Each structure stands twice: as structure tokens, then as C-alpha cells.
Amino acid sequence: MDKSILVVDDEPQILSALKRALRKQSYSILFANDGHEALDILKQHEVDLILSDYMMPGLSGTELLTQAEKIQPNSIRIILSGHSDFQTVLESIKEGVVHKFLAKPWTNDVLIEQINKALDTGSCTDDGQDKAQMNDKAQPKVTGSAFNQTFDIFLTLDNKITSIAPELAELFEYNADDICGEDIAILFTEKSYQQHLIFIEENISSQSDWQLPVKKRIGKTQHNSFLSIELAMAFTAEKIICSITPLQGIAHKGKGLDSILNSIQGPYILIDKSGNIRNFNDKLLDVYQTFSQPEKSQSFKDFINTCIENGAFPDAVGEEEVWFDKFYTFDEGSNEHRLVDDSWIKIKATRAPEGAKILLHFDITEKKQMQLSLQAALIDAKQAKDEKAEVLNSVQNNILTPMKDDVMEPLEQLKSTELDLDQKNHLDNVLESGSKILSSLDNITQKGDG
Structure with a gap:
């Protein structure tokens, strides 16, 4: 049966350009002006591949392909869009809705090459049967790149990996020995694995041996990269055999490590999962230049201890071990440190591939000096308040109370005695002044109390 594709774009000029680019290809082509028209076509015509623009009114490209997956789950689904939409499309790739992203503007040669390549490695053959027969004696055939090669993974009945080809494990960024015993779910995006489980439940039979046909899924590597794969399964009374064929290169989540490091403006040091220094920049050298110079492969702890010995981090002196344990946790509440005298730094840790950490250094001397000045001002204010309270308390105890009890009260009593007119006038004046x-x-x- 001839291959067929559906092309969807709401801009007439773009659709016309795609028609011109694909007019000499051997497969049949259907065109739709928006997502709703595309869904109507999919309900009437079976297609092998859907190429859709991302930004369309009504239904976006990813929304269209999400519904298209339900109508024709075996179709290959490709998004054509600008780079600004890549992060949104990447989420759909992770979920298995979109198999590939092609950027605008495109070149006709690359566009045709990618479509032809996707059709050549489609998820099902024309008759819908398995692309490869699997049995427990099948062995991986590896020549050169692992892509487009088929590998077998042997599982226990509860989906734990017992054997995997080293080449396939490496593609997923694992060691073959380390991955044994893990659930096969770690090789898939969550949605792709759930789709796989549902497909098993819908197709499993009561027979002791059974097979499931090839399906396209989205694999996930140890460090959150994604690749398109084909997955088929065979089941016996003792084990499960998965056949996996990687179809395309890895799509990394976000920027690569080199790109991330190059984009960092301030001082940084890269620490591997073993706690050794892997990389740093010149600005980091400026921070520690008077104490010690870091070296690649050197223990980060040894480097910091040398800095302490040479006068850095004075607050660590005498309790280096306890201080370093707190220092290396990088908690928000304990990541500000006095480097020397009135100089302060803040260290923020961010994750990197292979269990590494990037330690970003920030000069917070000015901020810390302001904080310390404010703290000193608050201390002075509290001291002044305490001194004022002490004075007021003294006035209360040594002047007010004695004057009331020992002066004013006796004078009030004196008014009831026999006094001449001058004496009474004088007493009234004294009481009024008092x-x-x-x-x-x-x-x-x-x-003062308020």
C-alpha cells in the first residue's frame, strides 16, 4: 500500500510552499487548512504521517496531534514550528504525543529527508504484522551506531531488567550492569510507559506465549534526554523479551552542559558526583586567588580546607569538619559565608548531568555590610531603649513615688489643720506646682513606656 501523509497549516502561503516542496514525492499527500479539518480527514482516511504547524487558531498543532493519536495511534506525528515554541513542543515530545520537531524556516531538502526517514522507519508494516519476530534466542545485532539497530532486553515477569545490550544501555546513559534489577519503566517517559501498559492489557491473551506488535514510543535517558524508539514484546511462561529499536538522535532537555557553563556570567566551579573538581572559570580563580588555586580532579573538600588554612572562611577555623558539612549542603539558610574580613560570598548549587553540581558564587559583600549595619543599628536602638527604660524606671521609683507619698500626701493632710490666710495661700501654691x-x-x- 502506498504511503500517505497529511499536511496541516492555517497559512495559505505556507501550505502552498509545502505543496511545492513535496509535489515530486512518491507518497500521496492530503492537505488541511486547520486542526478541525485535519481531524475530519483523519476520520475518513488512514495516513502514515501527520505534519502540522504548531501555531494555529482553534486547535494548536500539539492539541491536534493529541486528538490524532486517539484516532490513528500508529501515525507518525511531526510538528513544524519556530524555535520560540520549542519548549512547549518538547513537553509533547516527552509525553509521546509528538515524535519529532522540525524548525521553521525549513529547507526543502531537509524537510523531505526527515519525512522520508520517518516513513521508512514507521511503526507498522503495511499488513499490520510485527516488523520483527522475537524469540528467546534472538541476539542484538550491533554495527556502528545504535540507531536503527534492534536490541533485546530480557525482563522478569514483574518487568525488572535481567539483561540489556551494553550499546543500548549506553544510549540511555546507563551502565549495563547497574541497570539490571531496575524496572523497565525508567527507559520511558511516564505517558509513553502508561500507553505501553494499557496496550498490553488490551491485547494480552490467555495463552502461555504471546507477542505484541511494534509500537512507537518515547524513550527517556538517565539525564532527561528523549529519543524516539520502536518497542515490541514477546512473553513466555518464564520471562518477557522487549525488542527496542532507537530511531533518532537524542533531544536534550534544555541546554547542554557546555552551553550552560558558557552562559554563566559569574564565578562557578563544577563538582562531579564523587566530590571532585571537574571544571571552573577564570572568575572563580579571582575569588580564591589569595588562598589557593583549584585543580581539575582535585577533591573539592581538600581545596576548601587549603583555602581555610590560608586565611579564607575564618568562621570555619577550629571546626572545619562540621563547618564543611553545613557548607556543602548548600541550604538556603546556610549558604552565605564570610570569605575574609568584611568580604562575603553566597554559594548556590544547581544540578548538572551525571550527578554533578554547579556551584555558583555571588559577591554579597555590599548586601551583607548593609545587613550588618542594620543589625548594629537595631542593637544600638535596643540598647538606647533599655537605657531609656532604666532612666524612666529610676524617675518612677526615685522621684514620682517618693514625691507623691512623702511630699504631696503630707501637704494635702496639712490643709485640714488650722492655718492663717497666708499659710493657706502658700500651701495651695505649693500643691498646685507639685x-x-x-x-x-x-x-x-x-x-516612654509606649
């Missing part, structure tokens, strides 16, 4: 003084002192102490 009351004003007491009132003023009361106001002072009350405001």
Missing part, C-alpha cells in the same frame, strides 16, 4: 510637676513626670514615663 501637681503640675507630677503630671509632667507621669506624661514622660507613660510616653
Whole structure:
């Protein structure tokens, strides 16, 4: 049966350009102006490949291909779009909805090559039968690249890997010995593995031996890279055999390590999972130049201890082991450190491939000095407040209370005695002045308490 493809784009000029680019190809081509028209075509015509623009009104390309997967799950699904949409499309690749991303603007030769390559490695043959017969004696055939070669993985009945070809394990960024005993689910994106389990449940028979035909899935490497694979299975009473054929190169999640390191503006040092220095930049040398110079493959702990011996991190002196344990955890609350005197740095750790860490260094001297100045000001303010409270307490105890008890009260009692007119006038004046003084002192102490 001849191959057929469906091309979808809402821009007439783009659709016309794609028609011109593909007009000399041997496969039949159907065209749709939007996602809804494409779905109508898919309900009436079986196609081997769908090439869809991403940014379309109504249904986006990924939304279209998500629905297309339900209508024709064996079709190859390719998104054609600008680089600005790559991260969104990558999520669909991870979920198995999209098999490949082709960038705009395209070149006709590359476009045709990628379509032809995808059709040549389609998920099913014309008659729908298995592409490869599997048995427990089948051995991997490896010549050159692991791509487009078929490898067998042997599993226990509970899906634990018992044997895997070293070439395939390496492609997934694992060691063949280390991966044995792991669930095969670690080789797939979550959605792709769930699709696989559902397909098994729908097709499994009551027979002791059975086979499942080839299906296209999305594999996931140890370090979150993705590749398109074909997966078929055979089941016996004792084990499960998976045949995996990697179809295309790895699509890395985000930037590669070299690109990430080159984009870092400030000082950094790269530490491998064993705690050894793997890389650093010149700005990092500037930070530690007066204490020690790091060397590749050197223990990061040894490097820091040498810096401490030469005057760095004065707060670590005398308790180096405890200090380094806290230092190397890089918790948000403990990652600010006094490098020397009034110089401070903050270290932030970010993950890198193969269990490594990138330690970013930030000069926070100015920020820390402001914090310390504020703390000193707060301490001074508290001290002043305490001193003021002490003065007010002294006024209360040594002036107000004695004046009330020992002066004003006896004078009030004196008013009830026999006094001549001058004496009474003089006493009233004294009591009035005393009351004003007491009132003023009361106001002072009350405001001070507030």
C-alpha cells in the first residue's frame, strides 16, 4: 500500500510552499487548512504521517496531534514550528504525543529527508504484522551506531531488567550492569510507559506465549534526554523479551552542559558526583586567588580546607569538619559565608548531568555590610531603649513615688489643720506646682513606656 501523509497549516502561503516542496514525492499527500479539518480527514482516511504547524487558531498543532493519536495511534506525528515554541513542543515530545520537531524556516531538502526517514522507519508494516519476530534466542545485532539497530532486553515477569545490550544501555546513559534489577519503566517517559501498559492489557491473551506488535514510543535517558524508539514484546511462561529499536538522535532537555557553563556570567566551579573538581572559570580563580588555586580532579573538600588554612572562611577555623558539612549542603539558610574580613560570598548549587553540581558564587559583600549595619543599628536602638527604660524606671521609683507619698500626701493632710490666710495661700501654691510637676513626670514615663 502506498504511503500517505497529511499536511496541516492555517497559512495559505505556507501550505502552498509545502505543496511545492513535496509535489515530486512518491507518497500521496492530503492537505488541511486547520486542526478541525485535519481531524475530519483523519476520520475518513488512514495516513502514515501527520505534519502540522504548531501555531494555529482553534486547535494548536500539539492539541491536534493529541486528538490524532486517539484516532490513528500508529501515525507518525511531526510538528513544524519556530524555535520560540520549542519548549512547549518538547513537553509533547516527552509525553509521546509528538515524535519529532522540525524548525521553521525549513529547507526543502531537509524537510523531505526527515519525512522520508520517518516513513521508512514507521511503526507498522503495511499488513499490520510485527516488523520483527522475537524469540528467546534472538541476539542484538550491533554495527556502528545504535540507531536503527534492534536490541533485546530480557525482563522478569514483574518487568525488572535481567539483561540489556551494553550499546543500548549506553544510549540511555546507563551502565549495563547497574541497570539490571531496575524496572523497565525508567527507559520511558511516564505517558509513553502508561500507553505501553494499557496496550498490553488490551491485547494480552490467555495463552502461555504471546507477542505484541511494534509500537512507537518515547524513550527517556538517565539525564532527561528523549529519543524516539520502536518497542515490541514477546512473553513466555518464564520471562518477557522487549525488542527496542532507537530511531533518532537524542533531544536534550534544555541546554547542554557546555552551553550552560558558557552562559554563566559569574564565578562557578563544577563538582562531579564523587566530590571532585571537574571544571571552573577564570572568575572563580579571582575569588580564591589569595588562598589557593583549584585543580581539575582535585577533591573539592581538600581545596576548601587549603583555602581555610590560608586565611579564607575564618568562621570555619577550629571546626572545619562540621563547618564543611553545613557548607556543602548548600541550604538556603546556610549558604552565605564570610570569605575574609568584611568580604562575603553566597554559594548556590544547581544540578548538572551525571550527578554533578554547579556551584555558583555571588559577591554579597555590599548586601551583607548593609545587613550588618542594620543589625548594629537595631542593637544600638535596643540598647538606647533599655537605657531609656532604666532612666524612666529610676524617675518612677526615685522621684514620682517618693514625691507623691512623702511630699504631696503630707501637704494635702496639712490643709485640714488650722492655718492663717497666708499659710493657706502658700500651701495651695505649693500643691498646685507639685501637681503640675507630677503630671509632667507621669506624661514622660507613660510616653516612654509606649
